[in-house]
Amino acid sequence: MYEQSEEFQQELKLKVRKILTLQEWRRRKMQMRISKEEGRLKKDEEETKEMWKRKREHEEKWEGIRGQRVCFHNSLLREFNNRCLFMSLVFILFAITFWNVLLKIIEK
Incomplete structure (x- = not known):
């Protein structure tokens, strides 16, 4: 009958709240890591595109003055x-x- 007492219900609420809060915190941390990694990948991709663009422009300029x-x-x-x-x-x-x-x- 302890499970039905007011004290147990309060402790259970606190435990559940603590577990849910911890899960939400972990989820947000993971989401932050994922978005940070996606940003890094996007930046790398843009830098690669820019590098190829500069290389192509240099080659066009080089051939232009051939x-x-x-x-x-x-x-x-x-x-x-x-x-x-x-x-x-x-x-x-x-x-x-x-x-x-x-x-x-x-x-x-």
Whole structure:
């Protein structure tokens, strides 16, 4: 008959309230963890999308100026070839002059 007494009913109410409160607290904590993890995953996904977007834009920009790079490279090659040709001519003229001077010295 103790279960029907007022004291037992009060203790039972307190215990049930404590258990329900603890369950609700655990549920809310779990919900907070889940939402935090979902937020982290969403942030990671957005960062990945942004990274791929930046990479794609960089590649498009790089390909967009390809003509300029090729033109610049070709002009450098032409300039280098012109310099090599000029230096070769200078060397040949120097060699001819040097040999002429040597021949004059030898002939004397």
